[in-house]
Structure formats: C-alpha cells, structure tokens
Amino acid sequence: xxxxxxxxxxxxxxxxxxxxxxxxxxxxxxxxxxxxxxxxxxxxxxxxxxxxxxxxxxxxxxxxxxxxxxxxxxxxxxxxxxxxxxxxxxxxxxxxxxxxxxxxxxxxxxxxxxxxxxxxxxxxxxxxxxxxxxxxxxxxxxxxxxxxxxxxxxxxxxxxxxxxxxxxxxxxxxxxxxxxxxxxxxx
Numbered sequence: 001x002x003x004x005x006x007x008x009x010x011x012x013x014x015x016x017x018x019x020x021x022x023x024x025x026x027x028x029x030x031x032x033x034x035x036x037x038x039x040x041x042x043x044x045x046x047x048x049x050x051x052x053x054x055x056x057x058x059x060x061x062x063x064x065x066x067x068x069x070x071x072x073x074x075x076x077x078x079x080x081x082x083x084x085x086x087x088x089x090x091x092x093x094x095x096x097x098x099x100x101x102x103x104x105x106x107x108x109x110x111x112x113x114x115x116x117x118x119x120x121x122x123x124x125x126x127x128x129x130x131x132x133x134x135x136x137x138x139x140x141x142x143x144x145x146x147x148x149x150x151x152x153x154x155x156x157x158x159x160x161x162x163x164x165x166x167x168x169x170x171x172x173x174x175x176x177x178x179x180x181x182x183x184x185x186x187x
Contacts, residue, residue, distance in 0.1 A: 001038040001041045001042060001045075005037060005038065005042070006042060006045065007176075008036075008037070009032075009037055009042040009046075010176060010181070010182040011173065011176055012030060012032060012037075013030070013046070013069075013071065013182065014169070014172040014173045014176050014182065014185075015169060015173055016028055016029075016030035017030060017071040018165070018168040018169040018171070018172040018173070019164070019165040019168045019169070020055075020071050020072060020073055020076075021055065021071065021168075021172060021182070021185075021186045022168045022171070022172060022186060023073065023076070024164055024165060024168055025073075025076065025125070025126035025165070026072055026073055026076035026077040026079070026080045026124070026125075026126045027070060027071065027072035027073070027076075027077055027124045027125050027126060028070070028071050028072075028125065029068055029069070029070050029071075029121065029124075029125060030068070030069050030071075031062070031066050031067070031068055031069075032066065032067055032069055033065060033066055034065045034066060034067055035065055039059055039067050039069065040059060043057050043059050043069070046182075049182075049183045050183065050186070053186060054073055054074045054075050055071065055072070055073055055074070055186070056071070056072055056073075056074055057069060057070065057071050057072075058070045058072075058105060058109060060109050060112045060113060061113070062112075062113075068112060070105075070108075070109075070124070072105075072124070074101070076126070077101055077124070078101050080123065080124075080126060081101055081104060081123075083129075085129055086123055086129060089120070089123065089129060089132070089133065090104065090120060090123060093111075093118065093120045094107065095107050095108075095120075105124075108120075108121060108124055119132065119135060119136050120132065120136075122135065122149065125149075127149050128153055128154070128157070128158070130152060130153035130154075131149060131150065131151055131152050131153050131158070133152070134150070134151075134152020134153065135149070135150050135152065137152075138152065145158060145159070147159065147162040148161075148162050148165060172185055172186075
C-alpha cells in the first residue's frame with residue numbers, strides 16, 4: 001500500500017466517519033472499492049494507530065468488489081447498547097439480550113453479509129431509536145424530514161445533529177487537507 005493510497009483512505013474516513021472519529025456518534029459505515037483501496041491493509045494500519053483511542057474498525061466484504069467498513073467508538077457504542085429500549089428493539093431482530101458488544105457486532109456483520117439489508121443498523125450508526133423504528137414501520141416512507149437519515153421523531157434535534165456532523169466533517173477534512181495525519185486530528 002502506498003502513502004498516497006493511505007492518504008486517500010484517511011480522507012474517505014474523514015469524509016464519511018468524521019462524527020465518529022471526533023467522538024460525536026458511536027459508529028459510521030462506508031462502502032469502499034477493493035480495487036481502489038487495500039482495505040484490509042489500511043484497516044490494520046488504522047487499528048494499530050487508533051485502538052489506543054478506543055476506535056475500532058470492522059470490514060465486511062460485499063459483492064461487486066466493494067466492502068463495507070464500520071468504524072466505531074468502543075465506549076460510545078457500549079453506552080448506546082446498554083440502553084434497555086435499544087436492547088429490547090434489537091431482540092426483535094435476533095440479537096441476544098445477554099450478548100456483549102462484540103457479539104452484537106458479529107450478529108450485525110452476519111446480517112450485513114446476507115442478501116438483505118438490516119435496517120436495525122441505524123442503532124449502530126447512532127440514529128435515534130424512534131427514527132429507526134419509524135423507518136422500519138413505514139418502509140422508509142412518510143418521514144417528517146430527510147437529512148443524513150429519515151427522521152420520524154424530533155426534527156429539530158435531528159437538524160442539530162446533522163449540523164454538528166457537518167461541522168465535524170468540515171473540520172476533520174480541513175485538517176487532513178492542510179497536511180495533518182488522521183491520528184493527529186483525532187488524538
């Protein structure tokens with residue numbers, strides 16, 4: 001893997017996962033081309049640099065030469081998954097109430113590798129529970145507002161979150177464009 005490829009990988013992470021990398025949300029998901037990136041090599045480098053900061057990455061191979069890359073904050077995801085209402089909701093989709101975070105992620109990754117898309121992934125992306133439930137209940141239709149996700153609950157709160165996430169992206173991408181390494185920006 002070249003330095004320029006790693007730089008492009010870091011830029012892709014900054015663009016798609018900035019709120020997670022900057023501690024604003026528990027997880028982010030991006031789809032990357034296996035032709036464009038050595039995804040496994042870049043993931044290993046990321047994990048080597050970021051694990052001390054509590055950031056992790058899971059690579060989920062998909063079809064057509066792409067992989068899904070789930071970037072997450074261990075502490076924020078664990079906090080999210082401790083919520084009783086979230087656990088109850090996930091139980092409807094076969095997630096064990098006694099499972100730890102890694103076991104829940106194993107279940108999610110298994111569902112992502114299958115043919116259908118598991119809409120409960122919104123929980124792992126830190127979408128409000130009411131929005132995830134609303135999306136599933138309404139088959140993605142009749143939302144109150146559409147931004148980074150479809151909003152079925154509190155529109156004003158969602159708009160504030162969207163703006164915070166936009167600011168994270170602008171800040172992190174700006175720092176990388178000025179020549180900083182990703183580790184220096186999130187440390």
